[in-house]
Amino acid sequence: MALFIFRGRDRRGALVTGQREADGPEAVASQLLTVGITPVEIHARAPEPAWWVALKKAWPGRHITLDDLILFSRQMHALTRAGVPINQGLDSLAQSTRVGALKEALRSLMGSLEEGRDLASAMQRCPDVFPPIYASIIRVGENSGRLEESFLQLHAYLQRDKTTRNQLKSALRYPAIVVIAIAVAIGIITVKVIPAFARVYAQFHGELPLPTRIILAISDFASHYWLLVLALIVISTLAARIYIRTESGRYRFDALKLKIPVLGPVALRGGLARFARAFAMSFRSGVPVVQAMGLIAQSVGNEYLGERILAMRTGIERGESLSRTAETVGLFTPLVIQMLRVGDETGAADDMLDEVATYYEEEVDYDVRNMGALIEPILIVALGFMVLILALGVFLPMWDLIQVIQH
Numbered sequence: 207m208a209l210f211i212f213r214g215r216d217r218r219g220a221l222v223t224g225q226r227e228a229d230g231p232e233a234v235a236s237q238l239l240t241v242g243i244t245p246v247e248i249h250a251r252a253p254e255p256a257w258w259v260a261l262k263k264a265w266p267g268r269h270i271t272l273d274d275l276i277l278f279s280r281q282m283h284a285l286t287r288a289g290v291p292i293n294q295g296l297d298s299l300a301q302s303t304r305v306g307a308l309k310e311a312l313r314s315l316m317g318s319l320e321e322g323r324d325l326a327s328a329m330q331r332c333p334d335v336f337p338p339i340y341a342s343i344i345r346v347g348e349n350s351g352r353l354e355e356s357f358l359q360l361h362a363y364l365q366r367d368k369t370t371r372n373q374l375k376s377a378l379r380y381p382a383i384v385v386i387a388i389a390v391a392i393g394i395i396t397v398k399v400i401p402a403f404a405r406v407y408a409q410f411h412g413e414l415p416l417p418t419r420i421i422l423a424i425s426d427f428a429s430h431y432w433l434l435v436l437a438l439i440v441i442s443t444l445a446a447r448i449y450i451r452t453e454s455g456r457y458r459f460d461a462l463k464l465k466i467p468v469l470g471p472v473a474l475r476g477g478l479a480r481f482a483r484a485f486a487m488s489f490r491s492g493v494p495v496v497q498a499m500g501l502i503a504q505s506v507g508n509e510y511l512g513e514r515i516l517a518m519r520t521g522i523e524r525g526e527s528l529s530r531t532a533e534t535v536g537l538f539t540p541l542v543i544q545m546l547r548v549g550d551e552t553g554a555a556d557d558m559l560d561e562v563a564t565y566y567e568e569e570v571d572y573d574v575r576n577m578g579a580l581i582e583p584i585l586i587v588a589l590g591f592m593v594l595i596l597a598l599g600v601f602l603p604m605w606d607l608i609q610v611i612q613h
């Protein structure tokens with residue numbers, strides 16, 4: 207297939223330009239007429255050099271981010287609201303985007319639409335770009351004739367999801383920086399500082415205290431076998447990453463993250479906020495509850511939470527109410543359970559779920575703003591313990607030497 211550049215007129219007579227891949231000019235003309243564009247000029251684009259094609263395949267550009275998906279949703283809402291044909295709108299976005307992966311995804315959507323598929327089915331063929339819940343909401347919009355509203359709802363949902371993720375990242379950034387700084391300081395002390403004290407102690411040929419001997423042994427090993435230590439760290443990190451990518455490893459790692467003191471509850475509330483917000487959007491859009499539960503379980507971002515959500519789906523399939531299933535899984539607070547119970551009784555479950563999401567988002571925001579005050583005591587105790595060990599190991603022999611000199 208070759209790449210062709212075209213100029214044409216849409217149904218309103220506006221000039222349309224773009225490019226299409228096809229077997230020949232006739233195939234391009236047929237594609238354009240299918241989407242309501244009358245071709246005026248079609249000519250083949252000069253082929254790109256082989257080295258440039260190979261380079262683009264090896265490095266297609268940065269990956270699609272949540273920001274890209276948010277912008278795409280907003281642009282598609284504007285285009286569909288203005289009455290622009292889907293294929294023509296996708297073609298315009300493909301020409302304007304600088305993200306290689308998104309450009310390829312949009313071209314894939316255009317190809318699927320030209321083959322007769324609907325937009326939701328086309329998105330399901332690109333699961334790495336469009337999450338399952340995204341395609342499901344689009345399907346509801348297509349079936350109900352409110353596609354522009356679906357894109358607007360997705361834009362609002364993704365925007366809130368981004369805010370929650372940024373809050374969680376902010377919560378983890380401060381302790382991560384402190385832990386890395388402590389690790390670097392310990393490494394420098396172990397490799398550079400303690401060996402200098404060891405040379406001083408060796409001149410007196412006296413028996414050193416046990417803490418000092420332990421610290422000197424660790425320092426000596428790290429100084430002489432630092433390459434081995436570095437290799438062990440790298441191998442352990444790679445092995446852990448490989449294990450986490452397995453089904454059981456991912457589940458255990460996600461469950462462990464929620465049990466970390468201080469940080470775990472924040473991550474849990476953030477995940478529950480994403481679940482409630484996505485469920486409210488799906489419920490309001492008309493996605494069946496059981497189907498929505500399965501889609502949200504895949505897109506909540508935590509395998510442990512996903513399994514609990516699937517447990518809720520099982521309860522709903524048995525005919526239990528939303529509040530009852532939420533109470534059974536043991537993730538929600540009594541206040542949230544009561545809010546869901548009100549939603550079941552009044553038939554306004556989507557509004558109550560929005561309230562639940564707002565509640566958890568405010569909790570996460572409060573925890574993030576007070577994260578320093580929550581973590582500082584733990585860091586102070588850890589630093590104090592390390593300073594005590596180093597002080598005992600380094601200064602006890604010096605104290606003994608001072609005692610010997612005074613006598």
